[in-house]
Amino acid sequence: MNADRLEGKLAPDVKRRLIAVVGEERFLDSLNERYVYSYDATPIFQAMPDAVIMPQTTAEVSEILKIANEHRIPVTTRGSGTNLAAGTVPTAGGIVLNMQRFNRIVEIDRENLTVTVEPGVVTADLHQAVEAEGLFYPPDPGSMRISTVGGNVAQCAGGMRGLKYGVTKDYLMGLEYVLPSGEVLRAGGKNVKDVAGYDMTRLLAGSEGTLAVITQLTLKLLPLPEAKRTMAAYYASLGDAARTVERVIAAKIIPATMEFLDQATMRVVDEFAKLGLPTGMKAMLLIEQDGPEEWVERDIERIAEIAKEEGAVQVRVAQTPEEGANLLAARRAALSALSRLRPTTILEDATVPRSRLAEMVAEIERIAEKYDVQICTFGHAGDGNLHPTCLTDERNKEELARVEQAFEEIFLAALRLGGTISGEHGIGLAKRDYLPLQVGEGGIALMKAIKEAFDPNHIMNPGKMFANSARRRVVIKQ
Amino acid sequence: MNADRLEGKLAPDVKRRLIAVVGEERFLDSLNERYVYSYDATPIFQAMPDAVIMPQTTAEVSEILKIANEHRIPVTTRGSGTNLAAGTVPTAGGIVLNMQRFNRIVEIDRENLTVTVEPGVVTADLHQAVEAEGLFYPPDPGSMRISTVGGNVAQCAGGMRGLKYGVTKDYLMGLEYVLPSGEVLRAGGKNVKDVAGYDMTRLLAGSEGTLAVITQLTLKLLPLPEAKRTMAAYYASLGDAARTVERVIAAKIIPATMEFLDQATMRVVDEFAKLGLPTGMKAMLLIEQDGPEEWVERDIERIAEIAKEEGAVQVRVAQTPEEGANLLAARRAALSALSRLRPTTILEDATVPRSRLAEMVAEIERIAEKYDVQICTFGHAGDGNLHPTCLTDERNKEELARVEQAFEEIFLAALRLGGTISGEHGIGLAKRDYLPLQVGEGGIALMKAIKEAFDPNHIMNPGKMFANSARRRVVIKQ
Numbered sequence: 001m002n003a004d005r006l007e008g009k010l011a012p013d014v015k016r017r018l019i020a021v022v023g024e025e026r027f028l029d030s031l032n033e034r035y036v037y038s039y040d041a042t043p044i045f046q047a048m049p050d051a052v053i054m055p056q057t058t059a060e061v062s063e064i065l066k067i068a069n070e071h072r073i074p075v076t077t078r079g080s081g082t083n084l085a086a087g088t089v090p091t092a093g094g095i096v097l098n099m100q101r102f103n104r105i106v107e108i109d110r111e112n113l114t115v116t117v118e119p120g121v122v123t124a125d126l127h128q129a130v131e132a133e134g135l136f137y138p139p140d141p142g143s144m145r146i147s148t149v150g151g152n153v154a155q156c157a158g159g160m161r162g163l164k165y166g167v168t169k170d171y172l173m174g175l176e177y178v179l180p181s182g183e184v185l186r187a188g189g190k191n192v193k194d195v196a197g198y199d200m201t202r203l204l205a206g207s208e209g210t211l212a213v214i215t216q217l218t219l220k221l222l223p224l225p226e227a228k229r230t231m232a233a234y235y236a237s238l239g240d241a242a243r244t245v246e247r248v249i250a251a252k253i254i255p256a257t258m259e260f261l262d263q264a265t266m267r268v269v270d271e272f273a274k275l276g277l278p279t280g281m282k283a284m285l286l287i288e289q290d291g292p293e294e295w296v297e298r299d300i301e302r303i304a305e306i307a308k309e310e311g312a313v314q315v316r317v318a319q320t321p322e323e324g325a326n327l328l329a330a331r332r333a334a335l336s337a338l339s340r341l342r343p344t345t346i347l348e349d350a351t352v353p354r355s356r357l358a359e360m361v362a363e364i365e366r367i368a369e370k371y372d373v374q375i376c377t378f379g380h381a382g383d384g385n386l387h388p389t390c391l392t393d394e395r396n397k398e399e400l401a402r403v404e405q406a407f408e409e410i411f412l413a414a415l416r417l418g419g420t421i422s423g424e425h426g427i428g429l430a431k432r433d434y435l436p437l438q439v440g441e442g443g444i445a446l447m448k449a450i451k452e453a454f455d456p457n458h459i460m461n462p463g464k465m466f467a468n469s470a471r472r473r474v475v476i477k478q
Numbered sequence: 479m480n481a482d483r484l485e486g487k488l489a490p491d492v493k494r495r496l497i498a499v500v501g502e503e504r505f506l507d508s509l510n511e512r513y514v515y516s517y518d519a520t521p522i523f524q525a526m527p528d529a530v531i532m533p534q535t536t537a538e539v540s541e542i543l544k545i546a547n548e549h550r551i552p553v554t555t556r557g558s559g560t561n562l563a564a565g566t567v568p569t570a571g572g573i574v575l576n577m578q579r580f581n582r583i584v585e586i587d588r589e590n591l592t593v594t595v596e597p598g599v600v601t602a603d604l605h606q607a608v609e610a611e612g613l614f615y616p617p618d619p620g621s622m623r624i625s626t627v628g629g630n631v632a633q634c635a636g637g638m639r640g641l642k643y644g645v646t647k648d649y650l651m652g653l654e655y656v657l658p659s660g661e662v663l664r665a666g667g668k669n670v671k672d673v674a675g676y677d678m679t680r681l682l683a684g685s686e687g688t689l690a691v692i693t694q695l696t697l698k699l700l701p702l703p704e705a706k707r708t709m710a711a712y713y714a715s716l717g718d719a720a721r722t723v724e725r726v727i728a729a730k731i732i733p734a735t736m737e738f739l740d741q742a743t744m745r746v747v748d749e750f751a752k753l754g755l756p757t758g759m760k761a762m763l764l765i766e767q768d769g770p771e772e773w774v775e776r777d778i779e780r781i782a783e784i785a786k787e788e789g790a791v792q793v794r795v796a797q798t799p800e801e802g803a804n805l806l807a808a809r810r811a812a813l814s815a816l817s818r819l820r821p822t823t824i825l826e827d828a829t830v831p832r833s834r835l836a837e838m839v840a841e842i843e844r845i846a847e848k849y850d851v852q853i854c855t856f857g858h859a860g861d862g863n864l865h866p867t868c869l870t871d872e873r874n875k876e877e878l879a880r881v882e883q884a885f886e887e888i889f890l891a892a893l894r895l896g897g898t899i900s901g902e903h904g905i906g907l908a909k910r911d912y913l914p915l916q917v918g919e920g921g922i923a924l925m926k927a928i929k930e931a932f933d934p935n936h937i938m939n940p941g942k943m944f945a946n947s948a949r950r951r952v953v954i955k956q
Contacts, residue, residue: 355590454927466675
């Protein structure tokens with residue numbers, strides 16, 4: 001291994017200038033440290049950064065970006081790296097900007113129902129802080145105990161409450177952000193209504209670190225719902241489960257959560273967590289409603305009736321919060337359970353309009369069989385956001401090729417059904433090649449032009465979302 | 479008046495090509511026809527277009543834009559022209575693209591809770607169509623009986639239900655739009671979750687026709703609330719009214735509507751509509767809650783209690799829907815009543831975070847007195863979106879200068895209180911000069927660069943939102 005590998009490729013004067021901004025302690029470029037930031041939660045993808053910098057203030061971020069911009073050094077901004085689309089893998093090398101020191105909850109504003117935070121705050125900590133005040137921040141991505149709010153915004157994370165409460169962008173009201181030029185800008189604020197110019201908050205939400213670095217966020221809060229109730233329904237047929245979902249919506253009930261597990265997932269989860277699930281069933285739905293006590297009661301009763309009418313073999317309504325948590329445990333354990341089975345777990349998020357759910361699940365089953373790969377499917381039935389999850393082994397190149405073909409066919413099926421290649425994970429590097437199928441070459445050209453408006457030198461997370469950099473990946477083979 | 483004025487300034491071959499696209503009947507360029515499209519609902523601003531074109535299909539829009547782009551002809555897209563920021567006044571001349579023939583409700587999708595419409599559909603017609611199916615499209619701008627959905631999206635219109643339900647952009651899921659190049663693109667769709675690339679739907683919402691022409695929209699629907707209840711509270715002090723608003727929110731109640739009228743507005747409205755309002759009072763609040771029957775009941779009771787505790791002199795809870803409508807009549811009549819008093823009515827929408835409401839109303843009163851102008855204030859107390867409305871006479875240049883100074887000071891006061899220069903009307907031409915105060919010169923530069931990404935030749939509504947065209951206005955003096 002040569003010296004370049006050991007210390008990264010930053011020129012000595014650039015390194016000196018960067019250290020002058022943050023100090024030696026927050027500039028990391030040993031091989032070990034760089035290795036730690038060479039991957040995120042996405043399997044298969046990996047690339048070494050040249051340095052990892054941990055800024056603490058907006059002014060530091062501005063200075064770092066000025067230097068990076070001047071020297072055309074790629075910058076990959078990152079929180080906890082729970083990304084599932086290789087969006088935070090530093091594929092072009094350069095600097096990883098680790099934002100975890102931006103971890104202050106700046107203000108909970110009870111009068112305006114907003115919370116202002118720095119991007120490195122962990123999502124679950126935000127939940128806890130606002131819930132202690134009787135307030136509610138609905139987005140609840142699966143990674144919420146580890147993921148940061150900044151990462152959630154950059155990826156426009158979803159979660160189990162998407163159907164009723166929407167996704168991260170629906171809660172983003174204000175931003176402080178730094179352009180690659182080092183300029184610090186603000187957009188939005190605490191105003192419920194604000195139409196002063198283009199909506200930069202919503203453009204930055206889901207921009208995957210390709211436009212700017214977010215240094216502060218103001219988020220909308222809701223009053224914490226008074227009550228919550230959970231139920232599970234088990235089905236001998238997938239169609240019955242899908243029809244239940246449709247009939248609940250048609251009955252004008254919008255549950256907070258409507259989750260789905262297929263038989264394969266149920267079996268794996270039950271083996272892992274010993275929940276006593278009826279694994280002979282083809283599908284299960286987990287439904288949660290929140291709101292005023294009596295309303296929740298009434299909705300859950302009606303949903304249980306609909307489930308029975310649509311052929312649910314077994315319906316269980318939790319009588320206590322503990323029982324509710326137990327029911328949900330099956331869903332929460334899904335990814336952990338699945339990822340124990342084989343060395344590589346690829347969690348996808350092909351998404352379709354809710355009405356196409358059953359068709360999509362059937363397509364996934366057909367495709368898995370066609371390519372002889374193991375795919376378990378679970379996900380957010382209420383909003384059509386499925387997680388077909390493939391259990392494979394990346395060291396088996398022949399199998400991996402079949403897995404990739406299967407996922408390509410799954411993405412095409414989602415698009416054919418009016419869906420999207422990504423409901424909540426983002427495009428990153430993992431789905432970059434599929435984005436043109438969804439938005440067209442014209443859509444890509446327009447997005448690239450928007451990126452140029454922010455980042456004319458293409459330093460911000462280059463190569464993510466669409467190819468825009470000629471730099472090569474530096475990969476350490478395992 | 480010269481011939482150029484009479485027929486517009488389009489070159490004969492350009493005119494021939496445009497007529498070849500839409501036919502003689504939908505190409506209007508007589509002086510009268512052009513005059514009709516030389517203004518919108520904004521007082522004072524006026525400018526003559528060279529032609530008015532009424533396309534019927536996306537293909538026609540595409541062809542028209544190609545021609546306009548080739549010849550650098552400004553294009554002002556327009557629905558009903560209810561805009562209040564001079565956003566649809568064709569200040570650079572060129573073509574007015576009248577989208578009112580795009581008036582089909584394409585599909586109400588009960589399973590996915592979406593409606594797909596063409597942009598020329600009138601907002602109230604959309605309400606009626608979806609409510610007939612038990613569904614609900616919340617945005618309700620004051621102009622909804624005349625305004626079009628496309629215009630609402632272009633301006634990101636708000637309305638009375640903003641506090642609980644958000645604004646137009648919160649309901650925009652999918653778009654078909656045409657770039658100035660003539661290229662037809664689609665963004666979003668019926669997926670509740672969709673993170674495939676930058677969020678073009680939210681960027682186009684509120685872009686005021688400066689980026690592209692929207693030719694079809696998919697909007698999110700909710701179940702129609704079961705019940706609705708209205709109440710009014712009258713106060714001897716403005717502070718008591720503002721505190722009621724704050725305490726209701728602090729009690730974790732989010733009413734569908736929380737409207738405010740100051741004493742001056744109450745007096746004018748009562749004179750106009752003979753509602754028997756207690757015009758000795760300093761302020762009134764109009765509050766509406768919707769949702770499940772028993773919940774609405776409970777919320778309204780609690781709000782009435784809070785109002786009394788905070789010193790409301792009189793509280794009336796409507797016992798029937800008719801009585802509720804009567805109470806709301808005061809608010810709905812406000813603009814009509816005010817606009818009868820003097821020749822020119824300037825309706826503004828300076829907006830502050832809800833907690834600064836009382837301060838902002840006091841500021842407006844102080845400023846009106848300072849400049850000796852008549853300003854009545856009413857608006858959406860729940861979301862801090864005020865409508866200070868100046869009654870003046872544009873022919874009195876000396877008074878008009880004072881009015882402009884007063885509004886400038888109002889905008890600055892809103893910004894000082896963490897507010898915005900526009901909550902729901904947009905920037906257009908009327909507030910263009912104030913936008914840099916809010917978003918900074920850096921913010922303006924970035925927005926201009928984004929506009930360039932869509933519209934490199936600056937043909938789309940040039941000069942709106944920010945100055946970006948050197949073309950002169952053609953104004954007919956009245």
